[in-house]
Structure formats: C-alpha cells, structure tokens
Amino acid sequence: MKEPDPRFTLANERTFLTWISTALALSAGGxxxxxxxxxxxxxxxxxxxxxxxxxxAALAAGLAYPRWRNIQRALRQETPLPPPALAAVFGYGVAAVAVVALVLIILAA
Known part of the structure; x- marks a missing residue:
C-alpha cells in the first residue's frame, strides 16, 4: 500500500471529526x-x-469510523472513493424533523 498525501489523510480525519460533531449536535437536539x-x-x-x-445521531456516530476507514483504504490503494451514501439519509432525516417541528410550532401558535 502506498502512503497517501498527508493533506488527504488529514482532510479525511477532519471529515470523520465533523461526523462525530454532527452526531453530538443531533443527540443534544434530541x-x-x-x-x-x-x-x-x-x-x-x-x-x-x-x-x-x-x-x-447514533447512525452518524456508528458509521463515521467505517466511512473514514473505507476512504483511507481507497486513498492508500488509489481506488475510487466510496460514494457518500448516507448524505441523503441525514439531509432528509433532519429536514423531516424540521418540517414536523415547524408545522407543530405553527399549529400551536
């Protein structure tokens, strides 16, 4: 295996930490x-x-490390990066929570 450019490894690590931060924020919101x-x-x-x-939050935290590991492996093997399969789940999930909360806020007013 080839060592990837450190900038890509560090960017991958920052993305992992962002998933963890997102999980903490979702958990705090819940x-x-x-x-x-x-x-x-x-x-x-x-x-x-x-x-x-x-x-x-649990999904984000639980899948952050496997995603980091898969991307790191792809960088080392110089293969295509895996697709961001969970982006839609989190985008639509948070949007659904926001829409339900918005409707309830409007109905309660």
Whole structure:
C-alpha cells in the first residue's frame, strides 16, 4: 500500500471529526426536544422528534469510523472513493424533523 498525501489523510480525519460533531449536535437536539415542557408539544410528538434526532445521531456516530476507514483504504490503494451514501439519509432525516417541528410550532401558535 502506498502512503497517501498527508493533506488527504488529514482532510479525511477532519471529515470523520465533523461526523462525530454532527452526531453530538443531533443527540443534544434530541435530548433538548425531549426535555421541553408538555405545553410546547404533545408528549408523543416530542418523543417521536427526540427519537428521530437521537437515532440519526447514533447512525452518524456508528458509521463515521467505517466511512473514514473505507476512504483511507481507497486513498492508500488509489481506488475510487466510496460514494457518500448516507448524505441523503441525514439531509432528509433532519429536514423531516424540521418540517414536523415547524408545522407543530405553527399549529400551536
């Protein structure tokens, strides 16, 4: 195996750390949603939104290292990089949570 350019290795590491940061932010958002008073959202809705966010957090954290490892392997073997398969899951997942929360905020006003 060939050592890749250190800039690519460091960029891959920064991306890994960004996935971890994203997981922490999603988890904090899920906990915050679950902790808001009953007067803001119906309890089951808070639970659903919180579970969605924390599930996305677990997915991001759990798949960050395998993604880093696969990209690092591709860099070392000079093969094509794997596609960003989870980008759509996170984009649509966070968008779904935001739309549901927005609708509930508007209905509660």
């Amino acid at each position: 906990v915050a949603i679950a902790a808001i008073p009953d007067t803001v959202f119906v309890p089951w809705v808070r639970t659903v939104l919180g579970v969605m966010l924390v599930s996305l």
